[in-house]
Amino acid sequence: MSLSPTSIRVRLSSSHHDLTYQWTDTELIVAHDRKKDKASKQVKSHRIPHENVLRVSYDPKGSSLSVSYIKPKKKKKPASLVVLTGAVQDGEEKAAAENWAETAMKCLYDNRGIKPARRLLVFVNPHGGSGRAVKIFNKTVKPILQAAGCSLKVIQTERHKHAYEVVKAMDLEYDAIVTVSGDGLVHEVLNGLAQHAQPLKALTTPVAPIPAGSGNGLSLNLLGLDNGFDATQAALNAVKGRPMRIDLFSVVQNGKRSISFMSQSLGLMADLDLDTEHLRWMGDTRFMYGFLRGVLAFEACPVQLSIKVAEKDKDKMAEIAHARNQEVCVCNLEDDKTAAAHASLPALRYLPDDNDGWYTIDEPILFVYAGQGPYVGRDYMAFPVSLPDDGLIDIAAMPLSSRKDALANISTAPTGECFWFPKLHYFKAEAYRIKTLGKKGNLSIDGERFPFEEYQVEVHPGLGTLLSPHGRFVAEFKPRSASK
Numbered sequence: 001m002s003l004s005p006t007s008i009r010v011r012l013s014s015s016h017h018d019l020t021y022q023w024t025d026t027e028l029i030v031a032h033d034r035k036k037d038k039a040s041k042q043v044k045s046h047r048i049p050h051e052n053v054l055r056v057s058y059d060p061k062g063s064s065l066s067v068s069y070i071k072p073k074k075k076k077k078p079a080s081l082v083v084l085t086g087a088v089q090d091g092e093e094k095a096a097a098e099n100w101a102e103t104a105m106k107c108l109y110d111n112r113g114i115k116p117a118r119r120l121l122v123f124v125n126p127h128g129g130s131g132r133a134v135k136i137f138n139k140t141v142k143p144i145l146q147a148a149g150c151s152l153k154v155i156q157t158e159r160h161k162h163a164y165e166v167v168k169a170m171d172l173e174y175d176a177i178v179t180v181s182g183d184g185l186v187h188e189v190l191n192g193l194a195q196h197a198q199p200l201k202a203l204t205t206p207v208a209p210i211p212a213g214s215g216n217g218l219s220l221n222l223l224g225l226d227n228g229f230d231a232t233q234a235a236l237n238a239v240k241g242r243p244m245r246i247d248l249f250s251v252v253q254n255g256k257r258s259i260s261f262m263s264q265s266l267g268l269m270a271d272l273d274l275d276t277e278h279l280r281w282m283g284d285t286r287f288m289y290g291f292l293r294g295v296l297a298f299e300a301c302p303v304q305l306s307i308k309v310a311e312k313d314k315d316k317m318a319e320i321a322h323a324r325n326q327e328v329c330v331c332n333l334e335d336d337k338t339a340a341a342h343a344s345l346p347a348l349r350y351l352p353d354d355n356d357g358w359y360t361i362d363e364p365i366l367f368v369y370a371g372q373g374p375y376v377g378r379d380y381m382a383f384p385v386s387l388p389d390d391g392l393i394d395i396a397a398m399p400l401s402s403r404k405d406a407l408a409n410i411s412t413a414p415t416g417e418c419f420w421f422p423k424l425h426y427f428k429a430e431a432y433r434i435k436t437l438g439k440k441g442n443l444s445i446d447g448e449r450f451p452f453e454e455y456q457v458e459v460h461p462g463l464g465t466l467l468s469p470h471g472r473f474v475a476e477f478k479p480r481s482a483s484k
């Protein structure tokens with residue numbers, strides 16, 4: 001699709017200086033024409049990738065052209081919202097401006113399979129992380145969603161499970177659900193969707209997290225380490241991210257089934273999260289504090305882990321993940337919605353006494369960490385070979401060998417190299433089961449506290465939907481063959 005004319009000149013309403021927009025196949029070039037004095041003429045230009053342009057609109061009444069975009073971050077300057085409104089001066093350009101704006105919007109949205117001006121249901125948890133969610137939403141996120149023309153239904157959560165209750169009973173009319181909090185609120189929303197009267201259809205509603213919690217694991221996995229804690233980039237994802245199906249996990253405990261999207265942890269890795277809740281003010285530093293405390297205590301986690309193993313060769317897993325990460329997984333949501341209209345949740349395939357083909361670890365364990373998405377926190381790439389839709393759950397189990405091993409393992413956690421630690425058991429599995437061997441312990445599911453009692457997990461391929469700018473999890477991790 002060509003944009004004709006490719007450049008439009010406007011006089012900005014805010015500063016009365018002129019500006020020229022130029023459209024290329026990949027960028028919008030914004031050239032500010034500032035005349036400092038009659039003799040000198042300075043032209044300053046910004047190159048904005050199409051992915052960052054939120055909206056282009058023309059109002060024929062005032063001949064006014066509005067353009068909004070996220071100015072990419074530069075050195076120490078963070079990414080920021082820019083909204084420019086100006087009057088088209090030239091008569092010929094006036095006639096072409098409306099067409100220009102329409103065609104630009106088609107390039108930005110329709111041609112990429114993205115719906116413009118999404119209808120968004122937004123949950124803001126005032127208690128997420130260090131309590132800054134409301135401020136982050138009002139100052140950073142809301143202006144971006146509004147500049148993109150999105151319609152918003154905003155709910156400030158009043159209690160635990162508030163978002164769950166709303167989602168469970170909602171009309172399936174939203175293009176996405178935005179959570180301004182941490183991973184716990186995403187957990188609630190996905191469980192609400194799973195308990196909806198039309199669960200499969202409900203689970204085609206994509207979720208877009210805005211990082212305002214402590215760990216923000218999901219946001220890190222969708223946006224990468226550089227942008228995972230950046231609310232501006234996360235808001236851009238809510239506007240322009242594309243739907244990506246992800247595996248979800250059924251956790252069955254005491255006959256009750258719940259949904260997990262990210263992780264289940266026991267032993268040291270659960271203690272460092274759940275036993276440091278009172279230190280929320282520390283941000284994600286509380287996890288490192290909790291880890292060191294756990295290493296000092298160095299206690300066995302009283303559980304037995306049994307796994308329906310799909311793969312245990314670490315090199316093979318790394319090769320497959322590396323190859324798959326060159327692809328982009330984007331789905332056609334409309335087809336998925338139609339197919340899912342009246343379907344119920346998938347039936348459970350594994351019974352609690354099913355032992356055929358299961359492998360049991362009997363040695364004392366320091367922690368069990370199971371889940372998907374490379375990052376569980378900024379400093380910990382727990383599942384570097386995880387894929388969004390391989391239909392498998394990654395399981396890491398660290399034996400209770402020595403404090404030195406525990407420290408050596410965690411020292412390489414930020415880059416995911418901990419995966420190669422020879423003593424770390426790592427599996428890809430279709431299901432697993434935990435039997436508790438004592439009464440005292442922590443079980444954390446997606447960062448939420450669950451009873452320390454036996455449970456079983458199985459994977460449902462591609463059951464959930466997220467918005468993603470990249471169509472894959474973002475993490476740098478290479479197989480051994482590529483690292484040499």
Ligand SMILES: Nc1ncnc2c1ncn2[C@@H]1O[C@H](COP(=O)(O)OP(=O)(O)OP(=O)(O)O)[C@@H](O)[C@H]1O
Nearest residue numbers: 129157158159181182183184185213214215216447
């Ligand atoms: N108004 C509220 N009052 C108390 N708790 C709430 C309220 N709204 C939501 N919650 C609960 O707050 C808990 C924490 O939320 P969340 O996990 O999103 O943030 P976090 O723990 O800081 O982040 P992360 O999981 O990334 O570390 C969730 O269990 C959620 O149900």
